[in-house]
Structures are given as C-alpha cells and as structure tokens.
Amino acid sequence: MSIATGPAFAEWVRPHLGAMARLVARLAPAADRDDIVQEALTRAWLKRGQYDPSRGAPSSWLLAIAADQARKAARRSRPLLAVPDGAGEAGFPDERVDLQRALNRLTDRQRLAVDCVYFAGLTTVETAAVMGCAVGTVKSTLADARTKLRTLLEVAG
Template sequence: MSTMTNERSANAPPADGATFVAWVRPHLAAMARVAARLAVGADRDDIVQESLTRAWMKRDQYDASRGTASSWLLAITADQARKAARRLRPVAELDDHDAPVARQDVEARVDVDQALTTLSTRQRLAVDCYYFADLSITDTAAVMGCSEGTVKSTLSDARARLRSLLEVSE
C-alpha cells in the first residue's frame, strides 16, 4: 500500500458502521444545534438522522485536506436543515423570507431570537456556525462554501445589524 493510500484511509470516515458511529459521535451535539437553529419548527433529530445517512452514503467523498470532519458533517447538516425548513414554509412566504422585519417596540428589539430572524440567510448561517455551533472561522467557511474573508465580513455585517437592532434608546 502506498503512503498516499495510507494517508487517505487514515483521514477518511470509517467504512464499517460501528467505527463510523464512533467517528461522528463527537460532532452530534454541534449537528443538533445547527439543525435546531436553521430549521426552527422541524424535528432536529430527524435532520441529524438524515444528515448521518447522507454522510454515510457520501463518506467516500470526504477529503480531510478540504476541511475537518466537523465542518464536513455540519455542512451536510446545514443542507438538510435548509431542506427541512423549506418543507415547513408555505410557498407564499418564500419571496419575503429574507426581508428584514422592522421592529418598533423596545421589547421586540431586545429579543435576540427576534433580531436574528432579521438577518439574511447567509448571515444567520455564519452566526449559527460561529457562535452557536462554536466552529472556527475556517470550519464556518467550509460549511458555508466560501472563503474565510467572506465569513469574517458576513459576521461583521451581522454583528452591526444585531447591534443596531438590540440597542436600547435612552
């Protein structure tokens, strides 16, 4: 066996079920958090289960040189959560989904969950990955499919938006 084959097999997800379970186990909590944050109202356990099924079926496509196991699994989870969220939304809401919601009363402005809903889909994904799933900038970029600079810029824009929404006028 060549060195390249040894490296690939050492970094690839295990081919047998029991070892695969052990390989994904450390990432399950983060997968559940991402599923719950991205698909409010959907069953997060179903999303995680579907993500694990997809990861198992696509395990040969994992490439450790392109990102960590965590970022690969969370990217799959984010994709499955988006699909679940789309199934929950009535068609009429699709056009207005990413439009910012104006909040006039102070109570609504200090509600973080409410403020998060005003972020664009890309900003919410960045915030959820970085702050709620505790991913690094590098792993967040892998989940989002963009550069680290784009993640930093997206997080900066999201923080500015949240700051303006959550400020309490004196």
C-alpha cells in the same frame, strides 16, 4: 480512522453529534432536530467515499451536510408560527423575542454565519467549510451581521 465500516463510522461521527444537533436546531427550529440529524448522518454514510480529509476536518464536512438537510427541512416546514410582539412563552415580555426578530432580519448568509459561530460553537474555519466560502468572507459576514444586530437591538436611553 477509516470510515468505511459501520462501527468505525459511528465512532467517527460521535464527537460531532452535539454540534450537528445545535446547528440543526438553529436552522430549522420548527422541524424535528433528531430526524434531521439522522437524515444528515444517512447522507454522510451514503457519501462517505467523497470525504477528503485534505479539504477540511470531519466536523466541517458533517456540519455542511447537516446545514443542508436543516435548510431543506426549514423550507418544508414553513410557515412558522409567529410569536406575538413582545410576548414570551407565558405572554410576558421576553428579550429572546427581540433577538429572534433581529436575527430574522439578517440575510440568509449572515444568519447562517451567526448560527454556526455563536449558536453551534464553530470556528471561523469550520464555518467557512459549512458555508462553502473563504474564512475572510465569514469574518466580514459576521462583522456585517454584528453591525446590523447592534442597530436592530439598540435600546433608546
């Protein structure tokens, strides 16, 4: 499908909007997800002539743009509000706080790989395209991240 015209572009990106929104929400939780997705779509529209189907699927290309826009938004929106230790939304203990704290202790590269695969539902091939690296690098990065998370989330018995 040609992506040169407005309606064709809209049809071309529509199947990928959910994954773009999920990835943006993970990478820039304090920013407005819809605004960032719109910025990514604008950037994709402006760069549509650079899309090369031989280098990857449309989803990988669009998600790489969305990830870039989300990282920029996250930098602009810092500092993030800190969640009190061991407290959830209503002041009750919440496992999500521990998970988020553990995710925050991963390297940026590990966190991006985890966000892409486990939160945005991308394949390792798509994640490699988003990260700009080889599939093997994604797999080893995920393995390292899982090892570190396992250690950080271990509960003493």
